[in-house]
Each structure stands twice: as C-alpha cells, then as structure tokens.
Amino acid sequence: MALIKLKNITKVYGAEKDLPTYALDSVDLEIQEGEMVAIMGPSGSGKSTLLNIIGCLDKPTEGEYFLNGDEVSQLNRNQLAKVRNMQIGFVFQHFALLADHTAQENIELPLIYRGQFSTKISRDDREVMAVEMLKQVGLKDHNYKRPSELSGGEQQRVAIARALVGEPNMLLADEPTGALDQKTGEGIMELLVNINKQGKTVIIVTHDPKVAAHCSRTIRMEDGKIISYDDNGKIE
Numbered sequence: 001m002a003l004i005k006l007k008n009i010t011k012v013y014g015a016e017k018d019l020p021t022y023a024l025d026s027v028d029l030e031i032q033e034g035e036m037v038a039i040m041g042p043s044g045s046g047k048s049t050l051l052n053i054i055g056c057l058d059k060p061t062e063g064e065y066f067l068n069g070d071e072v073s074q075l076n077r078n079q080l081a082k083v084r085n086m087q088i089g090f091v092f093q094h095f096a097l098l099a100d101h102t103a104q105e106n107i108e109l110p111l112i113y114r115g116q117f118s119t120k121i122s123r124d125d126r127e128v129m130a131v132e133m134l135k136q137v138g139l140k141d142h143n144y145k146r147p148s149e150l151s152g153g154e155q156q157r158v159a160i161a162r163a164l165v166g167e168p169n170m171l172l173a174d175e176p177t178g179a180l181d182q183k184t185g186e187g188i189m190e191l192l193v194n195i196n197k198q199g200k201t202v203i204i205v206t207h208d209p210k211v212a213a214h215c216s217r218t219i220r221m222e223d224g225k226i227i228s229y230d231d232n233g234k235i236e
C-alpha cells in the first residue's frame, strides 16, 4: 500500500469571484514509504499547493487523498491537526522557529501539542527526546540558544529536529535550502539524505536541480499538472 495516494486532486482558487485558478488540475500521484522525492516546476505551477495538500495544511476542492490507506481529504480542522501532529513533519524555507523560544523549547513544541491528541508526554521525557534530536542533527550543546543566536544552517537543523521529534511518517520540506548559501544548503541536504536512509519518507519542493539530484525521483509540474514522474538517473 502506498503511503500517499492522490486520486484526481484538483484545487481551485477564486471560483467564487468567477476568476478560477486551477492551482492543481486532476493530479494523480503515489508515493511509497521510504522514498525521497523532489517536486520541481516553474513558479506558480502548483508545487507548494501540492505539498500543502499532502501535508494536510490545505484541502483539495475535488479528489481523494489516501494517507496510509485512510481517506483524509474530507476531515475537519481538528482531525487534520491530529493527522499533522501524529504523522507529518514540516520544514520551511525560512525555518519558522519561535524567536522567543530556545532551540530545545522549539523542538519540544510538537510534543506539547501531542497532548491534545494522544497520551501526554512528561516534561522530562520531552527534554530527553529534544536533546536526542539536537544530537542527531549535529547541534549537541546548543539547547539554550535562541534562533537569533544560531546561523541559518543551524536554525534549519533545529527546524528539522522539531519536524522529526514526534516520529512522523514523512518529512515535507518547501525549499529547505532556499535561504541558505550553497555550502550550508549542501550540509542540510546531506542531513535529509541520512534521515531518508534511516527509512523516513522525504518530499522536497525545490527550484534547485542540485537539491533534486539528491532525491531518487523527481516529479515535474506545469500549470497545476504533473508532467513527469521520472526516476532520477533513468532516461524517460
């Protein structure tokens, strides 16, 4: 069974103003557990919309989305929040860390929210889990630093630790290296490749062919449609 299965997914904006934009137009897609997939395409082609629907941040106008076999496209806000907290980790271009929280506190946040959906995690357990994640992303001893005291690459590592601490099924990243210089971005990609090698499904929206080259598959989009699903390295 595919981890992600989209059937005929369409997302229309502006239909109520008689100015419809088909951000996604009848998209079919399957992603298996353990894949590392890049989503590429020109600006406005629907990449972020697709990632947001896969990440249950947004709902399609039409179509079906099976996540681990469960149809999730019609869930209400609270149900979607639970799916996100339990199953999905997000990484954004500009890190989206809370400025007044330390690295460790930022990483603990999804574990605190989890108490709304599942058994509460104690403060001690949260600390152990966050400290372990800091070690895994190469930031041992940075626990008490705030985002302003960290470099861009370090902030992205904290964001990756926060995305992974709740052991989601997949990590979704929207231009994760877009705000970083090339060398720092390369370090972030090496980290994401290692995370994928440990079995985590990773999906990355990128404009950068060097980023996509780290992935095993590249999905190309144009005008809200997927125009190719090629395995990297294979001639289509």
Ligand SMILES: Nc1ncnc2c1ncn2[C@@H]1O[C@H](COP(=O)(O)OP(=O)(O)OP(=O)(O)O)[C@@H](O)[C@H]1O
Binding pocket: 013, 014, 021, 022, 023, 041, 042, 043, 044, 045, 046, 047, 048, 049, 050
């Ligand atoms: N909230 C919204 N309201 C109206 N139109 C939107 C909204 N979000 C996206 N769109 C439109 O949907 C289309 C797809 O946008 P999307 O952000 O998914 O593209 P993208 O490929 O991620 O672009 P970029 O590479 O520039 O980030 C665009 O035409 C965009 O203007």
